[in-house]
Amino acid sequence: MENCNCNTHKSLAPRDAEWRDELRRALPAKDRMAIPRVKMRELDPADRLANPTAEVNMGLTAEQAVQEATRCLDCPNPGCVSGCPVSIDIPGFIKNIQRGELGEAARVLRSTSALPAVCGRVCPQEKQCESKCIYHKSKREPVAIGYLERFAADAAAKSAPAAAATPAKDATRIAVIGSGPAGLSFAGDMAAKGYAVTVFEALHEIGGVLKYGIPEFRLPNSIVDGEIDALRALGVEFLRDVVVGKTISLDDLREMGFEGVFVGSGAGLPRFMGIPGENLVGVMSCNEYLTRINLMGAGRENSDTPVMTGKRVAVIGGGNTAMDAVRTARRMGAEAMVVYRRSLEEMPARVEEVHHARQEGVEFMTLHNPLEYLADEKGRVRAMILQRMELGEPDESGRRSPVAVEGAVEEIPVDLVIVSVGVSPNPLIPNSVEGLDVSRRGTIVVNDDTMESSIPMLYAGGDIVRGGATVILAMGDGRRAACAMDEAMRARKSNNK
Numbered sequence: 001m002e003n004c005n006c007n008t009h010k011s012l013a014p015r016d017a018e019w020r021d022e023l024r025r026a027l028p029a030k031d032r033m034a035i036p037r038v039k040m041r042e043l044d045p046a047d048r049l050a051n052p053t054a055e056v057n058m059g060l061t062a063e064q065a066v067q068e069a070t071r072c073l074d075c076p077n078p079g080c081v082s083g084c085p086v087s088i089d090i091p092g093f094i095k096n097i098q099r100g101e102l103g104e105a106a107r108v109l110r111s112t113s114a115l116p117a118v119c120g121r122v123c124p125q126e127k128q129c130e131s132k133c134i135y136h137k138s139k140r141e142p143v144a145i146g147y148l149e150r151f152a153a154d155a156a157a158k159s160a161p162a163a164a165a166t167p168a169k170d171a172t173r174i175a176v177i178g179s180g181p182a183g184l185s186f187a188g189d190m191a192a193k194g195y196a197v198t199v200f201e202a203l204h205e206i207g208g209v210l211k212y213g214i215p216e217f218r219l220p221n222s223i224v225d226g227e228i229d230a231l232r233a234l235g236v237e238f239l240r241d242v243v244v245g246k247t248i249s250l251d252d253l254r255e256m257g258f259e260g261v262f263v264g265s266g267a268g269l270p271r272f273m274g275i276p277g278e279n280l281v282g283v284m285s286c287n288e289y290l291t292r293i294n295l296m297g298a299g300r301e302n303s304d305t306p307v308m309t310g311k312r313v314a315v316i317g318g319g320n321t322a323m324d325a326v327r328t329a330r331r332m333g334a335e336a337m338v339v340y341r342r343s344l345e346e347m348p349a350r351v352e353e354v355h356h357a358r359q360e361g362v363e364f365m366t367l368h369n370p371l372e373y374l375a376d377e378k379g380r381v382r383a384m385i386l387q388r389m390e391l392g393e394p395d396e397s398g399r400r401s402p403v404a405v406e407g408a409v410e411e412i413p414v415d416l417v418i419v420s421v422g423v424s425p426n427p428l429i430p431n432s433v434e435g436l437d438v439s440r441r442g443t444i445v446v447n448d449d450t451m452e453s454s455i456p457m458l459y460a461g462g463d464i465v466r467g468g469a470t471v472i473l474a475m476g477d478g479r480r481a482a483c484a485m486d487e488a489m490r491a492r493k494s495n496n497k
């Protein structure tokens, strides 16, 4: 899918600007390339367990940021931009950091990314923009694009309160279903275009996975709330505890006067492996575990929500979700291990998450796959049977596939198992809207360019379209849908004149 290129979203920092030329001439490329990549300050691992919600990455200082920005060569054909799923003008914002124009740097970022402070923290940069940085050609570490994105977004949020706006009384009403990154970016863009936008959220908190999934030690709630406040200031209205498809229907929304609808209802349905013992007490999905702790405050003083903490916890899976769960289990005081059927090299989780998990004392049982969970006399999980694996030929994902080693089976004692082997789309909207084209995987089928579904003026994006994906892709979908819906609304209104 192409990123949209409407007037709002095109580059604001032309490469031929005089100041950029001056920066390029100020220090020869070979001197800039001799500067070592910055190291992010981190909370000490012992302090992390004592302060479970404290953010681990502590951000760059202003000096570090300018030095790192100086490393960027401002390439004529920047590989980093092609590696970014939404084609952020990366050298444009980095060079603004170098010259100290942080507001401008943030503006360049925001012209493409609705949630830069979030993306700077959770995007898999090492697989995207940073993997394409020209520094790799000379076997050097890439420019720390993610750290710089976070720095610029945080600095701008501290210095400039969001501009307040209210939609005109006769503004066209637009409904958004779901308040994750897809819904939030769509809502922000539509509000900025003058529409009256209402976001309907099933839960009692706004933010989707950013709130209920990703823990605060990686993404503080204050950062997400800052982005939501900025949307409120733009005039976006948020209604919580409304389950569209149950509390109200799509037809109700139309009757209420909403002329366009965007569905960003995510992929919150956990998957299990279908092996014996998954129904035992003490075996739960990663979504349930993280939601209880992150959203309902389980484990905190005065919280009514219980959660099993376990003394010896196994998390099954190797993605970001698994890392979040296992690091949370460590913070809840358990011995915790990851059980993953391939090797560390094939693990889909961000390299940084694996590194932090190891620092925090997480054990990695790679090349192991659960076959069965065993119960004690009360029906609670007491052990898991693991099959040892080895790597075979690459599969369709390009990763070497795990193959069972015959006869290599072991029993490991555990008292809590958290299953994190993937998610499926939330079925409520796909199942409750008549005439909606839905794939066999349960995702909503859309036109790739416009994000419009089989129902006119019903758009969708994020995990409900892609299955479990990433924040930046969800956000990019929201942006593209906003551009396309705006165009379609204008065309419709001018035809009706």
Ligand SMILES: Cc1cc2nc3c(=O)[nH]c(=O)nc-3n(C[C@H](O)[C@H](O)[C@H](O)COP(=O)(O)OP(=O)(O)OC[C@H]3O[C@@H](n4cnc5c(N)ncnc54)[C@H](O)[C@@H]3O)c2cc1C
Pocket (backbone or CB within 6 Å): 122, 123, 124, 177, 178, 179, 180, 181, 182, 183, 200, 201, 202, 203, 207, 208, 209, 210, 213, 214, 242, 243, 244, 245, 264, 265, 266, 267, 268, 290, 320, 321, 324, 426, 428, 429, 461, 462, 463, 464, 468, 469, 470, 471, 472, 474
């Ligand atoms: C634990 C965890 C860690 C992750 N870590 C990363 C990471 O580090 N980097 C990364 O890029 N991605 C990560 N991801 C994936 C990323 O968070 C998702 O791809 C992204 O949030 C999808 O955004 P979305 O807006 O489509 O859906 P969501 O964020 O899932 O939001 C959907 C929202 O819609 C609401 N909703 C659903 N149905 C209804 C309804 N019928 N009516 C009203 N509201 C409804 C839900 O309650 C939810 O709030 C992670 C995911 C998880 C679970």
Ligand code: SF4
Pocket (backbone or CB within 6 Å): 071, 072, 073, 074, 075, 078, 079, 080, 081, 090, 091, 132, 133, 134, 135, 143, 145
């Ligand atoms: S590829 Fe690397 S050096 Fe070149 S513009 Fe992008 S971040 Fe800067």
